[in-house]
Amino acid sequence: MSQTTVSTWEEFMEGVWRQNPVFVMVLGMCPVLAVTVSGINALSMGVATAFVLVCSCGLISLLRKMIPKEVRIATYIVIIATFVTVVDYVIQAVSLALYDALGAFIQLIVVNCIILGRAEAHASKTPPLPAMTNALGMGIGFTIGLLALGCVREILGAGTLFGVSLFGTGFQPWVVMVLPPGGFFVLGAWLLVFAAWERRKQRKFAAQGGGVQHV
Amino acid sequence: MSDATQILPDMTPATAMIRTLGLIAAICGLIIVAAYQGTYSAVQENKRIAVERAVFKVVPAAKSIVEYFALADGELRKVGAGEMVPVGAVKFYAGYDEAGKLAGIAAEGAAKGYSDFVRILFSWDPVKNQVTGFSVVASRETPGIGDKITVDKDFLANFPLEAKPDGKALAHEIRTVKHGSKTNPWEIDAIAGATITSRAVGKAINDTAQMLLPRLAPHLEELKEKP
Numbered sequence: 246m247s248q249t250t251v252s253t254w255e256e257f258m259e260g261v262w263r264q265n266p267v268f269v270m271v272l273g274m275c276p277v278l279a280v281t282v283s284g285i286n287a288l289s290m291g292v293a294t295a296f297v298l299v300c301s302c303g304l305i306s307l308l309r310k311m312i313p314k315e316v317r318i319a320t321y322i323v324i325i326a327t328f329v330t331v332v333d334y335v336i337q338a339v340s341l342a343l344y345d346a347l348g349a350f351i352q353l354i355v356v357n358c359i360i361l362g363r364a365e366a367h368a369s370k371t372p373p374l375p376a377m378t379n380a381l382g383m384g385i386g387f388t389i390g391l392l393a394l395g396c397v398r399e400i401l402g403a404g405t406l407f408g409v410s411l412f413g414t415g416f417q418p419w420v421v422m423v424l425p426p427g428g429f430f431v432l433g434a435w436l437l438v439f440a441a442w443e444r445r446k447q448r449k450f451a452a453q454g455g456g457v458q459h460v
Numbered sequence: 461m462s463d464a465t466q467i468l469p470d471m472t473p474a475t476a477m478i479r480t481l482g483l484i485a486a487i488c489g490l491i492i493v494a495a496y497q498g499t500y501s502a503v504q505e506n507k508r509i510a511v512e513r514a515v516f517k518v519v520p521a522a523k524s525i526v527e528y529f530a531l532a533d534g535e536l537r538k539v540g541a542g543e544m545v546p547v548g549a550v551k552f553y554a555g556y557d558e559a560g561k562l563a564g565i566a567a568e569g570a571a572k573g574y575s576d577f578v579r580i581l582f583s584w585d586p587v588k589n590q591v592t593g594f595s596v597v598a599s600r601e602t603p604g605i606g607d608k609i610t611v612d613k614d615f616l617a618n619f620p621l622e623a624k625p626d627g628k629a630l631a632h633e634i635r636t637v638k639h640g641s642k643t644n645p646w647e648i649d650a651i652a653g654a655t656i657t658s659r660a661v662g663k664a665i666n667d668t669a670q671m672l673l674p675r676l677a678p679h680l681e682e683l684k685e686k687p
Contacts, residue, residue: 304487311480313472320484327488331495338502341510345598402603420604 256375260383266359267390268439273359276350277391278428284407286346287395288388293336293351295384297328298360299377302368306376309369321364322355329354359383397431398422515553517595518583519564522555526687530675536682550672555583560686562586567672568597569664575600578609578660584673586680590620591634591665599657606657615651615658621665622646625673634669636662 266272276294281287301324305312312320333351336344344351354360363383368376399405402422404412421427515525527539532548545551552567565586570579578601582594593616601607609615622645624631632646636659642649650658676683 308480308484312484313477313480315472316477316481320481323481323484323488327491330492334495334499334503338499338506341506418604420602423603 253375253378256379257382259379260381260386261389262386264383265386265390266383267387267393268435270359271436272362273357273387274432275353276357277394278425278432280347280350281391281394281398281428281431282402282423283346283399283405284392284395285343287391289336289343290347290350291384291388291391293332293347294354294357294359294387295381296332297325297354297357298363298380298384298387300328300331301325301360302363302380303373303377305364305368306371306373312369317365317369318361321361321369325360325364326355359387393435394428394431397434398427402427511553514581514595514597515555515566518566518581518593519555521557521563523558523563524556524686525553525566526556528552528554528683530672534675534678536675536679538687550668550675552672552676554683554686556686562684562686564592565676565683567668569666569668571660571663571667573599573601573660574606574656575602578606578657578664580661580664582665582668584623584669585620586676586683588620589622589624591623591669593619594661594665601654601657606654608651608654609657609661612651612654614649618642618648621648623665623669623673625677628674629670630666630673634662634666 260266264270267277273294276290280290301321304324305321308320329352332354336347336351363380367379371379396406399407400411401419402424404410404416404418422431511527512525516522529537529539529546529549529551531537531546539551550567552565554565555563557563565584566581567584568579568581570577572578576599578599579597580594581597583592584590585592596607596610599607601609621634622632623634630646632644634646634648636648636650636655637643638655639650639652648658648662
């Protein structure tokens with residue numbers, strides 16, 4: 246029983262931390278760089294992607310035994326596109342301003358490699374519960390990645406966080422941060438932080454006599 | 461059976477593939493239709509509120525709006541639910557105050573800016589023959605430069621702007637001039653450093669006004685009271 250609990254937790258944490266899609270696998274960079282001009286955009290995009298991930302992985306896992314391998318890619322794309330369409334309608338129903346802000350990137354979730362990658366590498370081989378748990382972890386990990394960029398870019402580039410002014414009227418925004426180059430600067434900085442963290446962890450592990458740790 | 465037509469034992473039969481694809485298409489179809497119907501009324505309501513808010517912003521005295529098409533043959537017609545703009549027609553919004561009197565006309569215009577098309581909604585006062593102001597519907601102009609069109613005091617001081625229909629066109633073309641060289645009431649003084657976006661605003665207003673205002677002029681009496 247406890248073994249199952251641990252494995253479900255590990256399944257979940259794989260995407261959140263160990264194999265984080267943004268900072269470790271560096272996947273789905275198109276929305277990561279393009280929509281993270283504000284915290285709310287990043288959060289909405291993350292939640293939308295997580296919803297598509299969980300639903301499509303759940304359905305693919307449920308139907309995995311009856312999907313012939315010859316038509317699996319076509320099937321996965323149809324299923325993913327279905328849930329993207331659902332998200333598209335839901336966002337329009339919730340807020341048109343948000344829908345305009347995210348623009349074509351909602352529809353582009355269809356071609357997000359994290360989702361097709363999860364479907365092919367995980368959901369097609371595992372039962373629905375672990376597949377959805379893993380997908381949820383990946384979705385949350387992706388949302389954390391987007392938020393890490395979105396919050397920093399909004400604070401530096403607009404002086405606000407989730408629309409709330411932080412520095413008053415005297416603040417001169419660092420406009421480049423909300424422009425496309427800002428996405429690369431902030432992503433680069435975050436990758437540097439994660440790489441430094443990883444190196445420190447490895448050194449510590451080696452000092453304890455564990456040799457080289459493979460992650 | 462020849463070698464060419466021999467089916468390998470591990471090959472999936474075509475019927476199985478078609479059956480699976482058909483089943484998945486049916487499931488996905490159901491999900492999409494359910495999502496569309498479930499969100500339809502909320503989406504339409506959101507769109508209506510968005511249009512109302514945008515019009516109320518440029519015609520502050522308005523309390524209700526009526527959507528019209530100014531058709532290519534010069535006639536006006538109310539917009540039906542979900543109706544697309546007919547060829548050659550211009551869509552406009554008549555804003556009415558609490559008493560049901562015409563408070564102003566609003567219409568959309570679009571022109572190429574620095575990054576993409578700048579879409580704006582401008583208001584026209586048919587009594588004074590003036591464009592009284594505008595708001596941005598969609599723009600991807602550079603933050604801190606092109607997006608100053610909505611906050612720059614000198615730029616906003618260009619309004620009201622003369623826009624008088626004369627025959628089949630405007631008496632004077634609305635155009636954006638270089639910063640500091642505005643001499644006529646139908647000219648827009650560009651923002652220094654954001655000339656391309658300023659020009660886009662002028663062109664967007666002019667393009668729509670040249671088509672719409674001459675068609676409106678003969679029908680102003682019938683627009684005066686809310687139908």
